[in-house]
Amino acid sequence: MSPRPFRLGRSLTGLGLFATRPIKKKSRIAEYRGRRLGIDAALKAEKSGNRYLYEVNSKITIDGARHGNIARYFNHSCNPNCDTFIRNKRVFIRTLRNIKPEEELTYDYGRDYLKNVIGLKNCLCSRCRKRRKKHAAELREKRARKAKRLANAAVKGKTKKSKTKKTGTKKTAKKRGGKR
Numbered sequence: 001m002s003p004r005p006f007r008l009g010r011s012l013t014g015l016g017l018f019a020t021r022p023i024k025k026k027s028r029i030a031e032y033r034g035r036r037l038g039i040d041a042a043l044k045a046e047k048s049g050n051r052y053l054y055e056v057n058s059k060i061t062i063d064g065a066r067h068g069n070i071a072r073y074f075n076h077s078c079n080p081n082c083d084t085f086i087r088n089k090r091v092f093i094r095t096l097r098n099i100k101p102e103e104e105l106t107y108d109y110g111r112d113y114l115k116n117v118i119g120l121k122n123c124l125c126s127r128c129r130k131r132r133k134k135h136a137a138e139l140r141e142k143r144a145r146k147a148k149r150l151a152n153a154a155v156k157g158k159t160k161k162s163k164t165k166k167t168g169t170k171k172t173a174k175k176r177g178g179k180r
């Protein structure tokens with residue numbers, strides 16, 4: 001088997017997996033490995049805070065928290081470049097599109113996980129960050145427009161206040177003693 005096309009590295013949320021070479025669309029790149037738990041053991045693991053549980057079906061859950069399961073480091077994204085699929089009760093991760101080297105590999109953990117574990121407002125995936133950034137910029141603009149409106153209104157309200165503020169005479173910039 002060829003070595004993994006990705007490496008473990010620092011991501012925004014801690015650790016993540018990053019492509020080390022171009023990967024073709026629909027390549028199977030990893031298996032989600034781990035102990036297989038029955039219903040009771042899975043519930044117990046969930047209650048104890050295990051976040052690396054992958055429900056294969058109603059009876060089998062994979063506990064991927066242990067070492068040796070590199071797939072536990074795939075981070076969640078709402079706009080993922082990978083997804084998971086199940087074959088013969090085993091879980092695999094494959095690429096959804098062509099991947100460039102150094103791209104972080106992600107898959108969508110699903111609405112439940114996002115809602116209950118990550119929290120809808122806490123998602124740090126690139127799509128959510130972009131959306132939040134845009135939203136923040138819009139808010140800033142809105143506030144700036146409002147401040148300007150208020151300032152204009154204040155100016156109009158005041159009687160004759162000289163608008164032209166004299167700027168101090170420009171001093172020629174004094175160069176600091178150059179070390180040459």
Ligand SMILES: [Zn+2]
Nearest residue numbers: 078123125128
């Ligand atoms: Zn997200």
